[in-house]
Amino acid sequence: MSRFLFVVPPLVGHVNPTLGVAAELVERGHEVAWAGHHEAIGKLVGPDARVFGCASPELVPRAADLTGPAAFRFLWQDFLLPLGEAMRPGVRTAIKAFQPDVVVCDQQAVAGALVADELGLPWITSATTSAELVDPLSGMPKVKAWLTERIDSLRDGRTGPDPRMSPHGILAFTTRELLGPVDLPHDDVWLVGPSIVARPSTTDFPWEWLTHRPTVLVSLGTANADAGHRFLAQAAQALGRMDVRAVVVDPDGSLSEVADNVLVRRHVPQLDLLPRVDAVVCHAGHNTVCETLWHGVPLVVAPIRDDQPIVAGQVVDAGAGVRVRFSRATSAHLEDAVTAVLDDANGHRKAAGAVGDSFRAAGGAPRAADHLEKV
CATH class of the missing domain: 3.40.50.2000 (Glycogen Phosphorylase B;)
Structure with a gap:
């Protein structure tokens, strides 16, 4: 039996693909816990799941006409980078209390990767969208350099791998048939396809x-x-x-x-x-x-x-x-x-x-x- 800690942002589209994976691990006899915004994550993972609460900044609504590089910069500058800073204490507490063997970190919850790497724990990237696998900023070098510098500022002077791309392995919820013939970051990118499991719904429909x-x-x-x-x-x-x-x-x-x-x-x-x-x-x-x-x-x-x-x-x-x-x-x-x-x-x-x-x-x-x- 092993212990797996999933570190996720309070974003439905980033949590849902991991629910089936976590359920499969539990079915096989492993222990699973979650680290993230307690209220938001708790609604998705269910009342019986173990959730370690992490602080989260308020998600500021983006203007409807904000698109392209400006929207990307807004997302990271106003939410994901502050989220990474805010989650770090909670992730540390979760790792100390749960003692996981492996940390599974969403690409947009960089605190999980940064803390796990600092503590010498193996960590796996959860790539819930295939866009990051194809270097979406290749055509925007200034934005790419800006983001790299900002992520590095979260390391407290340490060096390490890109927290969005684990050298230990990347779970990618897609396949070549959709992804296309692109070069992947390294050999340990696992194209497992979508993790689609039934979601309870209280929505009536005629x-x-x-x-x-x-x-x-x-x-x-x-x-x-x-x-x-x-x-x-x-x-x-x-x-x-x-x-x-x-x-x-x-x-x-x-x-x-x-x-x-x-x-x-x-x-x-x-x-x-x-x-x-x-x-x-x-x-x-x-x-x-x-x-x-x-x-x-x-x-x-x-x-x-x-x-x-x-x-x-x-x-x-x-x-x-x-x-x-x-x-x-x-x-x-x-x-x-x-x-x-x-x-x-x-x-x-x-x-x-x-x-x-x-x-x-x-x-x-x-x-x-x-x-x-x-x-």
């Missing part, structure tokens, strides 16, 4: 509303409601003109009048809904993309910021979807894009199915647990 007509789901994820009002309105208009059933996730309730074939919901049970849809329109968030492709469903991707443009590019390169410009997409653009991915003659569904097949073959949570046991 399943009887779905019919034999093609169904399209529109979702911009959990963190983009502020930026998505115009896009959701255009999507609702486009789908209202089509012979489909459309489900539009509108957390803020910004949509008012929609066509009869468009169902607007503040929340949906996404994992339960995906096997019953024929296309997904989304922001190219890594989790939504992987959950969609797992079911062989093609995508219309409209990336907003952060890793989303890279993930969107991977979807298009794999042939599994069509890309539109988030800030300029009109209802006409979206109607054309949805029509294209629904047309099997274009091959998007076949390509999405091939990526989904690769995900299941990669092994997911059990394969990830295999690697962690070997560490």
Whole structure:
């Protein structure tokens, strides 16, 4: 039996992929604990999990029009770097109390890697998005140098490896079929595919509303409601003109009048809904993309910021979807894009199915647990 400490940020998309891995380790008789924001993490890992609380700065909302390098710099400067500083005492306490054999550190919770490395513990990177594997800052050398300098400032004068890329191993929740033929950081990058497990949901859904007509789901994820009002309105208009059933996730309730074939919901049970849809329109968030492709469903991707443009590019390169410009997409653009991915003659569904097949073959949570046991 071994002990594994997962160090994660208070971000749903970074915690969910690790839940299946942790559950698999527990099933095999190992002990698992978590370090992170107690309230946020506790809601996701369940009441029976052991959670060591860490301080966390308040996540300052980003302006809806903040994209590109400016959005990346804002994310690190105003949240992730302060998060790294704030979490360090809590991570130290967790390691001292739990005495883990291995620390599994999310790429955006750098405190885990910095403290584990300082204490001489083996640590593994959890790469919940494939964007970091392809050096997203290669075209922005000034931003890359700035971030490296800021991360180094957290080391208190010590030297060490990049806390986002463990030399001991990187769990990457993707496969070559989506990632593409890129050079990986080193040989110990384990492409285990998505770790998709059932998530309890209390969200009601009118399943009887779905019919034999093609169904399209529109979702911009959990963190983009502020930026998505115009896009959701255009999507609702486009789908209202089509012979489909459309489900539009509108957390803020910004949509008012929609066509009869468009169902607007503040929340949906996404994992339960995906096997019953024929296309997904989304922001190219890594989790939504992987959950969609797992079911062989093609995508219309409209990336907003952060890793989303890279993930969107991977979807298009794999042939599994069509890309539109988030800030300029009109209802006409979206109607054309949805029509294209629904047309099997274009091959998007076949390509999405091939990526989904690769995900299941990669092994997911059990394969990830295999690697962690070997560490």
